[in-house]
Amino acid sequence: MKDQNGSYRTERARFYDAQVGAGDRDDVAFYRDLATSVDGPVLETACGTGRIYLELLAAGVDADGFDLSPDALAILREHAAERGLDPSVWTADLADFAVDRAYALATCPFNALQHLRTVDAQLAALESIHDALEPGGRFVFDVFVPGFDVICGTYGEWQTRAVDHRGVEHELRTRTRIVDEVEQRFDVETELYDSDGERLFAETDRLSMLPKPRVELLARQSPFADWSVTGDFGDEPIADGDTIQVWELRRAE
Structure with a gap:
């Protein structure tokens, strides 16, 4: 899905945008409700073509975003212009980025963390995200349960x-x-x-693959102070039969 520079090619990006945008997932409402509940700015990492990010803007959230793919961000900006929204997005690598403001919430939806295939890259991403948060800030992301x-x-x-x-x-x-x-x-x-x-x-x-024990080990090795995991965008602890892990990692106050 990416060329040698890590970018979605244009036709693939447009196809992805149309197909995933037409899907039926609970993540849009989940992340929108989460973002509107925090007191402070929000950062969406790996925001893609804006399926979730633009809904945050439309809900009045002070949200920034980044993605590795310039093609995906170009489509995001097209959608934003059609809706009269003013996005603040840029090209960056999830495993190695820095920001110039502190966020109350950072998110990484739809299995995007799984594109980082080594422990070093995964830990580097967690460290970068931790550093982007204000004290007490939260990082919320979802990955699938390997079935x-x-x-x-x-x-x-x-x-x-x-x-x-x-x-x-x-x-x-x-x-x-x-x-x-x-x-x-x-x-x-x-x-x-x-x-x-x-x-x-x-x-x-x-x-x-990021099964629950692997993610917990990553959390333990990260700078985050504590964490929890629920299943399928609900508020109950993850259990057998759930297909989606929803993790919340918290920076110390």
Whole structure:
């Protein structure tokens, strides 16, 4: 999904924006409600094309954002202009960034932390985010729960379905496969074909599994003072059967 500079290519970014924007996830309302409840500015890391970030702006939140992809941010700015919003976003790397203000809340939605595939990169991101927060500030993010039924049942096989893209039916092919069992790394391959069978793009996301014990160990090694985890954007502790981990890490007062 990224070129050699880590950026979404333009066609892939527009496809991602349309497909994910049309999805049905509970994260938009969750992060909007969270952002409107804090007393201070909010930073959305890996904000992408603005699916969540623009809803924060529309709700009156003093929100900044960044992403590694200039193409994604260009689409975010287009959407903002259409809605009369004034975004404050820039290009930066989640594993190595600095800011010039202190935030009451930082967020990292939709598995974005899983794009950091090494412990060093993951810890570097937590340190950068910790340093961006004011005393007592919070970092909230979500990653999926690795499901063995899904991994055993679908990983390694191409999945094909018809999708609408720019008002025309296209064929979408995706395959998720484990590429390093020891390091728990996996690739998500995405290909899009038009009605004539011409391939519009072929991209690969390279990610890392982050099961709950791994995230807890990262939190323990990070500068954060304490943490908690709930399931599926609810307010109950995560339990067997939940598919999404929602973590909150807190900076000391």
